[in-house]
Amino acid sequence: MTKVPAEADWDAAPGLLDGAANLELTVAQCDLSYWFSAVAQGTLKGRPDGYSGELSTPDYMREPGPLREALTLELVYRSLDEEAATKVLADYVAMAPDIPELEFFSTQLMDEARHHMIFRNHLLNLGHPAEGLMDWIRQTGAEYKKKVLTPVQEFATQIVRTEGDFVGGVVAFAIIIEGVLAASTELSELKWGVLDPAAGEIARGAAIDEIRHLAVGSSYVRQHLIDHPEDRPHVLDVLRRGRELWGTIEDAEFVMTREQLFQEGMQAHKELLKDYELFPGKRLIDTTPEDRWAIAAQWNDELADARLAYMGIPEAIEFLRASAPRIL
Numbered sequence: 001m002t003k004v005p006a007e008a009d010w011d012a013a014p015g016l017l018d019g020a021a022n023l024e025l026t027v028a029q030c031d032l033s034y035w036f037s038a039v040a041q042g043t044l045k046g047r048p049d050g051y052s053g054e055l056s057t058p059d060y061m062r063e064p065g066p067l068r069e070a071l072t073l074e075l076v077y078r079s080l081d082e083e084a085a086t087k088v089l090a091d092y093v094a095m096a097p098d099i100p101e102l103e104f105f106s107t108q109l110m111d112e113a114r115h116h117m118i119f120r121n122h123l124l125n126l127g128h129p130a131e132g133l134m135d136w137i138r139q140t141g142a143e144y145k146k147k148v149l150t151p152v153q154e155f156a157t158q159i160v161r162t163e164g165d166f167v168g169g170v171v172a173f174a175i176i177i178e179g180v181l182a183a184s185t186e187l188s189e190l191k192w193g194v195l196d197p198a199a200g201e202i203a204r205g206a207a208i209d210e211i212r213h214l215a216v217g218s219s220y221v222r223q224h225l226i227d228h229p230e231d232r233p234h235v236l237d238v239l240r241r242g243r244e245l246w247g248t249i250e251d252a253e254f255v256m257t258r259e260q261l262f263q264e265g266m267q268a269h270k271e272l273l274k275d276y277e278l279f280p281g282k283r284l285i286d287t288t289p290e291d292r293w294a295i296a297a298q299w300n301d302e303l304a305d306a307r308l309a310y311m312g313i314p315e316a317i318e319f320l321r322a323s324a325p326r327i328l
């Protein structure tokens with residue numbers, strides 16, 4: 001049996017921010033064969049639905065109230081994010097300049113479609129009815145889709161499909177879109193790990209995939225800039241456009257509503273959370289929505305610093321920080 005590489009191994013993989021900041025993976029390495037052995041038969045072994053079948057969602061997560069509402073909103077937004085990502089990635093597959101890109105982006109498309117499935121299906125574990133689920137998700141997330149998701153989706157489509165700019169598209173996806181979401185994925189794993197272990201595993205599995213997406217995206221841009229140093233101003237320009245876009249997006253209302261609900265909801269579980277730390281010295285129960293916002297912003301900055309330096313464009317650190325993408 002082929003050994004599952006550490007970065008895709010459920011127990012051995014690093015945390016998302018650590019892995020995405022420090023691992024080197026390339027499109028050529030992460031081809032279809034890698035995906036079948038490392039992901040389908042590795043990360044997903046025993047967890048085809050995103051979490052171990054032995055885990056069940058606690059009853060209190062099905063009781064109407066702020067905790068259920070907070071996770072519901074998170075799953076609704078994430079389902080819509082992943083659906084949009086899958087559709088956008090179809091353009092990346094269509095525009096792939098060569099076979100390594102074709103294979104890698106086909107696997108990423110499959111990963112995002114799978115994330116959509118597992119986030120969507122966890123809503124059933126919270127007691128939402130299966131009938132009409134997707135219609136209900138679209139209704140509940142309509143404002144979020146309009147104000148946050150659609151502009152971001154259109155940005156990626158504009159670059160890769162309309163402008164036919166593949167490397168610009170990789171920059172947009174790996175740095176502007178997934179880079180900004182990485183902190184929220186890590187935080188989600190930490191927030192739900194104790195309260196709803198299945199939701200924690202769902203977030204963990206998605207995080208293991210994101211390590212690969214972010215690491216491969218950055219190595220692709222890095223190699224492109226080594227091979228085509230003349231494209232540097234162009235890559236910086238795509239980053240500038242992405243920063244401008246984030247400056248116009250009103251995500252705060254969605255993030256804070258959800259975090260307020262989580263705040264109220266976790267108070268009923270003080271005992272369960274009494275020893276649980278987000279990171280050494282910081283108990284989850286002691287954090288406020290504003291603290292978690294600030295933690296995510298700091299993680300985003302740290303990840304961007306590490307990746308931009310690795311890609312050879314450290315000058316982008318300053319102006320990307322200035323954009324302070326806030327999505328939790």
Ligand SMILES: [Fe+2]
Pocket residue numbers: 082085111112115206
């Ligand atoms: Fe995803």
Ligand SMILES: [Fe+2]
Pocket residue numbers: 111112178209210213
């Ligand atoms: Fe991804």
